[in-house]
Amino acid sequence: MKTGDVVSCTIGGKTVEAVYITERDERAVLKLSSGYNIGVPFSEVLHVRDGEERKGVEPPVVQDSKLPELAIISTGGTIASRVDYRTGAVTSRSTADEIISAIPRLATIGRFRTSQPFSILSENMKPSMWIELARCIYDQIQAGAHGVIVTHGTDTMAYSASAVSFMLDTPVPVIFVGSQRSADRPSSDNVMNALCSAAVASANLGEVAICMHGTVNDDYCAVHRATRVRKMHTSRRDAFQSIGAEPVATVTYPDLEVSLHADAIGREAQKLALRDTMEEKCALISYYPGMDPAILDSYTSYRGLVIAGTGLGHVGTALMERIRELVCNGTTIVMTTQCLHGRVCDRVYDTGRDLLRAGVIEGEDMLPETALVKLMWVLGQTENPEEIRQLMQENLKGEIVRRSVYGL
Amino acid sequence: MKTGDVVSCTIGGKTVEAVYITERDERAVLKLSSGYNIGVPFSEVLHVRDGEERKGVEPPVVQDSKLPELAIISTGGTIASRVDYRTGAVTSRSTADEIISAIPRLATIGRFRTSQPFSILSENMKPSMWIELARCIYDQIQAGAHGVIVTHGTDTMAYSASAVSFMLDTPVPVIFVGSQRSADRPSSDNVMNALCSAAVASANLGEVAICMHGTVNDDYCAVHRATRVRKMHTSRRDAFQSIGAEPVATVTYPDLEVSLHADAIGREAQKLALRDTMEEKCALISYYPGMDPAILDSYTSYRGLVIAGTGLGHVGTALMERIRELVCNGTTIVMTTQCLHGRVCDRVYDTGRDLLRAGVIEGEDMLPETALVKLMWVLGQTENPEEIRQLMQENLKGEIVRRSVYGL
Amino acid sequence: MDYKALGLTAGIEIHQQLDTAEKLYCRCPTILRNIDERNGEIRRYLRATVSEMGVIDRAAEEEMKQMRFFSYYAYNTTCLVENDDEPPTPMNPEALQITLTIAKMLSMTPISQVHTMRKMVIDGSNTTGFQRTALVAMNGIAGGNCIIESICLEEEAAQRVTDKTFSLDRLGIPLVEITTAPCMHTPEEVKEIAEYIGMILRSTRKVKRGLGTIRQDVNISIRDGARVEIKGVQELDLIPEVVSREVERQVSLLAIREELRSRGAEVPQGELDVTDLFSSTKSKVLKKKAPCIMAATLKGFAGIVGREIQPGRRLGSEMSDYAKKCGVGGLFHTDELPAYGVTEEEVAALRERALAGDGDCVIIVSGTEQQATCAIRQALKRAGMALEGVPEETRKMLPEGSSAYMRPLPGAARMYPETDVLPVEITEEMMAAIDLPELLVEVAARFTRELGIDSALARHIAYSDRLPTFEKAIAAGIKPSLAARTLISTLRELSRDGVDCGGIPDETLIDLLLRVNSGEVAKEAIPDILRALAGGAPLEEAIQSVGPTFSVSDLETLIEGIVAERAEFIRDRKMASLGPVMGIVMKEVRGRIDGQIVADVLKRSIEKRI
């Protein structure tokens, strides 16, 4: 039996005709004419006839050549997707026509070119794919895109956006977008997020950002600087939050008015450039009480290590010896804080001063995840320890906010 | 030369008399009569005469025997401390007399007994000390304490409070308190936090909680349930925040009015009991894109592992094989989320379903740090895998909130 | 009407809320809230999603004619699942257990692996844009010969507060949907089956009671007619009326079809902007809406659009229902004009512009240009259907039993799997372990048998919402007659007087009855005490408010006095004096001590003197 075949089975003494969908936990899943799926033992299912081939039809799409050209790069997100109502499978759609036919209003904002360097679940992202993605964005901008939209699963979107931010100097907006509720549901946040991201991709912005719901309402999207944003909720629409910084823009919905923050970097403020080497041999570890110092032994071959320490940036004294050894052996260690908010300051307590003496670099107010991505990039640029330290402590792409302003 | 000795040196052709304080980075630190410290080369310092012995005097303290008896257990925090103005050293004070003389108003709230099981920087805390602390609290309650105040460094206070919460069923309030700004400064939050903690230690509460500033103002303290609280800022007074739950109480300042939340557990609701075994061989790891699966090899001898996954509780597929092996070899793996807010749900995406099939336990909405502490405790109670799973998924001490209420 | 001759077939769907501790796909309690208690509001758009055929479900498409911004009230008893901001929990096992119990009572066969589906509903009543529903069992039998096709376990929708505002407290309460085969052939039969299934449901003692907790949808068709589903019939007694009116409607529509065909009527496509004709109209309705007025001509429809097809409903009403989906207030047609302030001259000009002959009917709608265009096209669509006969539709019941169009019957395209909920296995062991509850009819019989209660009253008790109270009262040792009278008759009488005793807890009622049982409170005082309790008074206060109780010794003293005063009369009349003297005593003590006690004491007192 294959999906779509007509079958029959007997339930309560009556014969029921149905369509075979799939196998699930040793049961045949059948769709009844009422639309309900049921799972029955294979032994009870009789094949009646083969299914007919069903073919989807896309309505034709016309793009307005007077509108600015925007590039959509899909990495496997479901900004435009279609449910197979028989199997429940969600098919991601990534050609311009497919995307526009799913979200027709996009066609009033721009002319779209699309590209799909790969298609994965975002938890399977890895640094080599960040590089591929950055190159793809670079190519699109060089080819004249007025703005770039990257559709991405939300799980690791902040890491990817941050990585692109370090690798790419962009004169145009590079906007990452995703959805927290899958595109196959009528309440999905995908349409609003997509439209807002297209609006901000056309705006006077020249940096890498993430555009997602600003609240749980369908009222506006917040546009977060790639290096200051973190997914702060597993499932809420407004999961993405700027930490220690304000969003660089907001886009109201449904009128799609873009308001830029005074700190936003404008179009053409940076010249297009790509520096796409990254050192993958880097790790992030969170300290906790009683952490066994032996755990650090796994990192002896690592070139970089970010620690999310406690409070102002501390670890237990028991780890100090191993940390000194790692630094001596050439591992760059950057201290960040598991508090997420606030600044690392290892000058206040003895533990911190010991860390500084051991050669650990204070990560200022960088998010631990951003610090990891930055460290990979910095180690891809230079091997000079002094340069590494300087680059890590310098604000390159908004990842370090030199002043902790009250109210953020 | 020793601290307190009178010395002289010549600066700009003039001889200056000063008191020798200490050595710092190969300089002699001297205090001038104006109070300023200066650092000068040892070669320029001449010994004039030995210093006189100076002895601190505590004013006598009278405790009101009609007030309820409260226990203060110090672990090395600086709720009451004194600066040596010569060296700048901060001396922690922990006897009842010392504490009351530093915060006289305490004497109007209770009669105090004190105990100091150990004195450490909180980043050096470890599970064996949690046990010692829990026993000490147990003893104090058994000896009749109407409430217990534990002073603790803020870095790992939430871990310790959470550990005590699992080990101890308490009929009285057990309130952890600390200060974000050191007690030696006139603006320290120590006095307000200490007074509020004493007020709540006298209130109708029967659980383990943390009492710290509710805002950056000196207006009220929030009392957080031990298992739902996290230090969310490196340095702000209001760093401690309840995640996914409301504080169990607030205490206004300076009037010390305690308002209990409807969910707060009242006095005597639990019978005093101590279950003080913990399995230390547990770890917490944060997943990030590109994490090398080989890192998991360091944990083969571990009995428990908490993963802070991405989003709803995911890790890259590359880790799946190692996770399966660990579970097969008897390591309990609990999935939590690095988003901190929201609930783990591994039923939605394939990656999650694979994790469930591998035997990973969904950590519901537990904070990763709380899940680690709970896992240590649960593995200390039973070796039965089904019991372990059930205990991990059951709400024992408020660590799991079964419903995600909007607005938290 | 001769329903057999007309070929009536009807089936019903019964929707019954379950009385579980938690909701079906989250852990919130299943309690309703006052909207004033809300602690948050969220605002969302919904849009139909496209199926794999590039097709939007026809019911969903209808709901999409307007882009709608919905508002939802949240409570401290709702959570992120209702907000559609968190994945659902696994299916509530308690709800599944109740559903399986009902299935077993109806001799149904459970599905081996139950799959939760999403049924697309974008009228705003579900924050997700779909309702979760799972087919749990199939093919059983009710009341001897009615076939039960299926039982589904699904989540309740949110309650509508205003047009676009919903309250999330109700969303997610478990609901069973029991669907019968179309095996009924008279209006009365439909009612009987509904009643029987209702009794089965309540026999589980695990279903919600009270207004809105059970709803019947009725499927009706006649020969040559079409299947029409009428939703939201809440009162059993209205079912026969609803069925007979629908039969009447289908009969009328078939007659209209024949007449239109014989006239050679047709529905030309295309609308006409006639806004200018009404630029100085006196019609308030047209003026109010008015940026645009559209018209269309229905060839050969004159007189038919205005024809009644059901009490209070005309063919024009049906067309109006369709038009309203576009946000307009309704439509006018020349069968009813001039009227509503539209003058004869305006009608004439309209007819002229629309090139309408005497046999034709012109329809007009007003609204924004987009609305009016959409609405006139919808009306034309419905007019076209009149040429075909009876359209398949989902309709909603109107207060008197007629119905109005809601949306087309939904197709299977609106149903797709809920990927966030894992399927549940139902094993034979699970089914075998289910103990069937005692049916309420059996309960009633037992009450008569064991407690000696009259069989009509016993049935009343068994079917009443207060059955558990009654059982607790009996268990507490209260006399069955006292309990039955109070819980059934007294409460019903008070309810007729507008006193709502629904909020009085069982414990309080039983406490009160215990005091009556012990003589501490007089039976006669019960109604007044219940009134006070309904007003919110605590029991002690309610009892005091009726008057202090009267002890037996107080009574004896009182009676001694009264009897002494009337010693002569009593000696004269002997026991015949009992009645008159009793009256005098009762005037003093009514409601403060049991009348039977008064009679006993008085009797003894009189006996002493004669």
Next chain:
Amino acid sequence: MDYKALGLTAGIEIHQQLDTAEKLYCRCPTILRNIDERNGEIRRYLRATVSEMGVIDRAAEEEMKQMRFFSYYAYNTTCLVENDDEPPTPMNPEALQITLTIAKMLSMTPISQVHTMRKMVIDGSNTTGFQRTALVAMNGIAGGNCIIESICLEEEAAQRVTDKTFSLDRLGIPLVEITTAPCMHTPEEVKEIAEYIGMILRSTRKVKRGLGTIRQDVNISIRDGARVEIKGVQELDLIPEVVSREVERQVSLLAIREELRSRGAEVPQGELDVTDLFSSTKSKVLKKKAPCIMAATLKGFAGIVGREIQPGRRLGSEMSDYAKKCGVGGLFHTDELPAYGVTEEEVAALRERALAGDGDCVIIVSGTEQQATCAIRQALKRAGMALEGVPEETRKMLPEGSSAYMRPLPGAARMYPETDVLPVEITEEMMAAIDLPELLVEVAARFTRELGIDSALARHIAYSDRLPTFEKAIAAGIKPSLAARTLISTLRELSRDGVDCGGIPDETLIDLLLRVNSGEVAKEAIPDILRALAGGAPLEEAIQSVGPTFSVSDLETLIEGIVAERAEFIRDRKMASLGPVMGIVMKEVRGRIDGQIVADVLKRSIEKRI
């Protein structure tokens, strides 16, 4: 006064804000804000911390007499460091560099390892409760023979908005504190040294200018007197007055001491509650405060409490200052009563109750019981000091040059290490690398030498806030005389007229001068244009507002006409007609074209005709 005979010795402390990009211990800009621009407010209590001897610093203790709740305004240009919610950054290297430059200019020796200290200040002006300060260099010389003891780099305090409210914009701006030895012996000498050090500071071109950016504290003592520090002398010209008034005060206090001693005066401890005596008083001041009135008797003080010791200040004022620390409004004493509504009878009753003889003085204060008790004790403390002579005090300058008590001189106990800031090493290489800036006196001399500017004006320019503007103007090619006249004289005249040109940017001024230089704008129009600019107009608009410019050819046409009309007069008077005709022309063109051009054109025109 013969200051030498009195043994006057004086020293000064000069506090000068540095003009750095960022603050001393955080990275906020060093700009002041309008309080309306605040975006947050935080509220805190401060309390003195106990030293290792169990002793609270005496100055801090004085500030603790009331528990005070302070409020702070935050801005988007302040951060968590000002809020005392984040550890400080390392010491700002730019500020340290400027400090070292000043030290080198004053021939001072830098400290090898500079330690940041905390100086406890709990009057609310520092959110931390302390001021961070570091001793950077010691033992230099200023102006030939004045010894400079030390230069410290410290952070500015928050600006007080109201009694308990502070604005955080100023907090943390770097400040150097230069302390001289007590090496001055006349009031004029103090002023001269202050002036010289000020010139040194401004020579760095890296210090803030304008109101409040520099403050002098003066330390004064006479033989047998005591060291008194008078804070907050902002104007140099007031220094001699402040010094001479303090000398007067110390002389008076010493005289009072002698008189009191000769009278055998004494100050018994203990206060007396006299609230009842004033229960029906007419005194508004007493009634207003009034829950409690306390009194005390000063034996042998009659007539002395009311004695003037400085213009406008009596011994009673000093006691009142002490009392005010407890939150009361002040005190009354019998040397001044009856007055303020207090009657003779009340005074008599008071004296009687206080057992005061004719030679005694009674003091009273009113407030809450706690306040009044605290206040009367404070007053008694100060009265006791009168028997000792002059107390060592920190005082604040009053507007005319007298002073009022602030707090005791702080001791070394208030100073302890700032553990959050690492010490900084100062190496000989760093000192050697510092280029000494040109002193302003040398700048003035150079202007005279190179630009031919009169030496008084050159000094004016060099010392003026507009020196950088002047230098930019010269560099831009503007005539030195035009630049000097405009930037010094014109701006000063406008300032006298109440026009504040402080907000006009350098670029605008230079643009204006360039246009004058090129003849596009008339020199005469400058004051009016500056007025318009000060009012906020952009340059173009300001120029237009004064009138359209007048081109040379326009002028020639105009002059041709005027001259033609007066041809006869001109022929008569020849060149002597120039003056009268010039007046007529100028009436038409004043402020629209340069007078010199008018004169030239007119002269040529007249010459043509004669």
